[in-house]
Amino acid sequence: xxxxxxxxxxxxxxxxxxxxxxxxxxxxxxxxxxxxxxxxxxxxxxxxxxxxxxxxxxxxxxxxxxxxxxxxxxxxxxxxxxxxxxxxxxxxxxxxxxxxxxxxxxxxxxxxxxxxxxxxxxxxxxxxxxxxxxxxxxxxxxxxxxxxxxxxxxxxxxxxxxxxxxxxxxxxxxxxxxxxxxxxxxxxxxxxxxxxxxxxxxxxxxxxxxxxxxxxxxxxxxxxxxxxxxxxxxxxxxxxxxxxxxxxxxxxxxxxxxxxxxxxxxxxxxxxxxxxxxxxxxxxxxx
Amino acid sequence: xxxxxxxxxxxxxxxxxxxxxxxxxxxxxxxxxxxxxxxxxxxxxxxxxxxxxxxxxxxxxxxxxxxxxxxxxxxxxxxxxxxxxxxxxxxxxxxxxxxxxxxxxxxxxxxxxxxxxxxxxxxxxxxxxxxxxxxxxxxxxxxxxxxxxxxxxxxxxxxxxxxxxxxxxxxxxxxxxxxxxxxxxxxxxxxxxxxxxxxxxxxxxxxxxxxxxxxxxxxxxxxxxxxxxxxxxxxxxxxxxxxxxxxxxxxxxxxx
Numbered sequence: 001x002x003x004x005x006x007x008x009x010x011x012x013x014x015x016x017x018x019x020x021x022x023x024x025x026x027x028x029x030x031x032x033x034x035x036x037x038x039x040x041x042x043x044x045x046x047x048x049x050x051x052x053x054x055x056x057x058x059x060x061x062x063x064x065x066x067x068x069x070x071x072x073x074x075x076x077x078x079x080x081x082x083x084x085x086x087x088x089x090x091x092x093x094x095x096x097x098x099x100x101x102x103x104x105x106x107x108x109x110x111x112x113x114x115x116x117x118x119x120x121x122x123x124x125x126x127x128x129x130x131x132x133x134x135x136x137x138x139x140x141x142x143x144x145x146x147x148x149x150x151x152x153x154x155x156x157x158x159x160x161x162x163x164x165x166x167x168x169x170x171x172x173x174x175x176x177x178x179x180x181x182x183x184x185x186x187x188x189x190x191x192x193x194x195x196x197x198x199x200x201x202x203x204x205x206x207x208x209x210x211x212x213x214x215x216x217x218x219x220x221x222x223x224x225x226x227x228x229x230x231x232x233x234x235x236x237x238x239x240x241x242x243x244x245x246x247x248x249x250x251x252x253x254x255x256x257x258x259x260x261x262x263x264x265x266x267x268x269x270x271x272x273x274x275x276x277x278x279x280x281x282x283x284x285x286x287x
Numbered sequence: 288x289x290x291x292x293x294x295x296x297x298x299x300x301x302x303x304x305x306x307x308x309x310x311x312x313x314x315x316x317x318x319x320x321x322x323x324x325x326x327x328x329x330x331x332x333x334x335x336x337x338x339x340x341x342x343x344x345x346x347x348x349x350x351x352x353x354x355x356x357x358x359x360x361x362x363x364x365x366x367x368x369x370x371x372x373x374x375x376x377x378x379x380x381x382x383x384x385x386x387x388x389x390x391x392x393x394x395x396x397x398x399x400x401x402x403x404x405x406x407x408x409x410x411x412x413x414x415x416x417x418x419x420x421x422x423x424x425x426x427x428x429x430x431x432x433x434x435x436x437x438x439x440x441x442x443x444x445x446x447x448x449x450x451x452x453x454x455x456x457x458x459x460x461x462x463x464x465x466x467x468x469x470x471x472x473x474x475x476x477x478x479x480x481x482x483x484x485x486x487x488x489x490x491x492x493x494x495x496x497x498x499x500x501x502x503x504x505x506x507x508x509x510x511x512x513x514x515x516x517x518x519x520x521x522x523x524x525x526x527x528x529x530x531x532x533x534x535x536x537x538x539x540x541x542x543x
Contacts, residue, residue: 098403105400109504113485229501239512242503247411249497252516259512 004223012224016209022220023052028265030216033157035276037165038284045166047280049158051216053148058140058158060166064185065137067128075127075135079107081142081155088147099151102245103142106152110203110232110241111159121200121240122163130173134185149218152230156203161277163200165284167192201232201240202270204262208250213258215265229255231262235270239263322478323352330462330474330522335443335533337450345451349443352476353433358443360451363421376418380406380425382440388432389477401437408441408461408490408500414454423453434476438463441490441500446530450537457492458530459499460523464488464515466505473518487512489519493527496520 004012015021025031031052040046043059050056067074081104085092091099113120127136140162142155170191174184207217207228214221217228227246234240239259244250325331331352340346343359350356366377382401405427413423425448427440438461445459465475466485475483485505491498503512 101400102403105403109502113505234506237509239503239507239509240505242501244498244501245407247407247499249411249492249495249499251496252491252498252520255498255501256513256516259509263509 004220008220009224012220013210016212016214016221021214023218025216027212027214028261030269030272033272033276035157035161035273035280036283037161037277037280043162044168045162045164047158047161047165047277049154049161051150051154051157052218053146054150054154055144055146056151056154056158057143057145058155058162059143060159060162061139061141062166062168063137063139064129064171064187065135067132067135071124072132073128074124075137077112077122077124077127077138077140079104079111079140079142079159081107081144083144083147083151087144091144091147103152103155106230106241106243107140107142107155107159107203109243110156110201110230113240121160121197121234123196123199126195129171129185134171134173136168147219149220149222150205150216153203153205153216156201156232157273160197160200160202160273161280163195164197164277165281166195168195169193199234201234202266202273203230203232203241204265204269205230206258206262208246208254213261229258229262231259233263233266237263237266321472322476327470327472328518330526331476333526333529335446335530337446337533337537343447343451345447345449345453347443347446347450349439349446351433351435351439351474353431354436354439355430355433356427356436356439356443357430358425358427358440358447360423360425360444360447360453362423362451363418363453364424366420366422372420374419375415376413376420377422378406378410378413378415378425379422380409380427380444382427382429382437384429384432388429401440404437404500404502405441405444408459409444409448411499412445412455412457412459412492413448414456417454423448423451432477434478434480435463435474437461438474438488438490442526442530446533449530449534457494458527459490460493460526460530461488461490461500462519462522462526464518466507466511466515471511471515471518473522485511487515487519489516489523491520491523493524 012022019027034050036048039048040059044062045060048057081100083091083096083100111121129135140159170188170193172186205228206213207225209224225246226248227250230243232241334350336348339348339357340359343361346359348357380402382405384398425444427444429436441461464471464473464487465479465483467483485507488502489498490500
């Protein structure tokens with residue numbers, strides 16, 4: 001929770017109305033983004049993303065599992081978010097739980113696409129090893145280390161970077177087995193598969209403060225918001241997910257306006273993020 | 288509900304906007320009709336009833352096709368002792384499924400988030416400042432899951448809140464749209480939800496023309512979003528009228 005005096009509240013709101021925010025940014029400007037990959041050696045892929053004072057880590061772990069009976073031709077992906085009380089005292093106990101599940105749900109919605117798999121950032125069919133028998137289960141874990149607003153965008157970016165960094169061992173399945181038996185598998189130590197993460201969308205949250213909306217809100221600005229809309233947009237400009245937070249209602253035309261602004265902002269953010277991720281990957285390869 | 292004899296069950300299909308929608312069938316290889324024989328932009332008949340549970344402060348029962356939902360509202364009553372003082376009221380929402388609601392045993396994890404989504408849809412519309420220090424409980428039970436469960440739960444909950452006399456800025460109506468291939472279909476049934484490419488759920492206040500909650504999953508182009516929004520807004524306003532009629536009917540003294 002951010003405690004702002006009435007004067008400070010006016011200052012934040014007034015700045016946004018005049019397109020000059022407290023840290024000198026314009027309404028549609030992001031804070032500098034810093035990406036580091038391969039930060040967790042135990043995971044198959046990991047990344048740390050810092051956006052201003054917001055600092056998050058995402059890790060991807062892959063485990064051999066069984067496809068669900070409803071979708072025998074697909075692997076499984078689960079997203080968990082942990083908002084630890086080390087980031088902020090209010091995250092202790094139930095407070096963190098609520099926010100964690102809200103963020104995890106929003107990320108799932110943005111990354112996993114519809115029921116048929118359309119618009120999914122991760123191609124679930126590529127996680128399949130043998131239909132109905134063996135598949136990869138991906139566990140995506142996000143950890144909030146420090147929170148200064150805009151957690152969802154940061155986590156989305158971190159997951160995108162972590163997936164780019166992920167290497168999944170190649171698996172050889174032994175030849176024919178009876179239908180009711182689990183096939184034997186052999187996990188290779190040398191050959192790894194990389195994900196194609198070009199279709200993973202980025203998430204842009206537009207926070208409405210007063211009559212205007214801003215991107216990449218800090219915690220101070222978020223405390224003054226009336227509502228926020230998170231929109232995930234993929235490379236071809238399609239909307240892959242949308243969630244709204246905050247109780248107050250929005251006019252339909254404002255939402256459509258927000259969507260077009262988000263698409264515009266995404267283009268710049270996507271290329272920025274791509275170059276940061278490839279730079280981080282290159283940096284990791286060198287070391 | 289004392290429906291007029293002979294009168295068809297009220298439904299709330301949005302009007303077809305602009306051109307007829309023949310290309311839907313032409314362009315894609317989906318030459319099928321909807322499982323229940325409806326048009327793509329036709330909603331299921333809506334049956335709404337207030338006062339379903341006598342012990343609750345307010346309650347409502349909704350039946351949209353096979354989706355059957357009952358919502359009870361209790362309170363406002365004193366908040367639990369452990370809660371600190373609050374000068375606005377609290378809202379507590381819970382959505383649960385009966386064990387026989389869906390054909391498959393062991394419900395998916397999908398339903399867990401419904402409680403928080405119901406809460407988010409309602410919190411913006413209730414005048415919380417009218418019941419300080421107290422809590423309103425909204426309990427929804429899905430008797431039979433037949434698709435678009437959450438939107439039915441939300442609409443039904445707003446009816447139950449109105450029945451309980453909780454002050455609200457407006458009624459809340461919710462409508463969902465599924466996108467399969469190139470076609471958009473309103474108020475999807477469970478079979479359609481299972482194979483949808485994208486889903487779109489919107490809750491709005493029809494009189495104030497404001498969207499309180501919006502969730503989109505799957506891949507959507509901007510024109511599709513626009514169209515889905517128009518469809519939903521139109522359907523929401525019509526559903527709002529039906530809900531209003533239902534409340535008026537309950538409030539007016541019966542002639543018999």
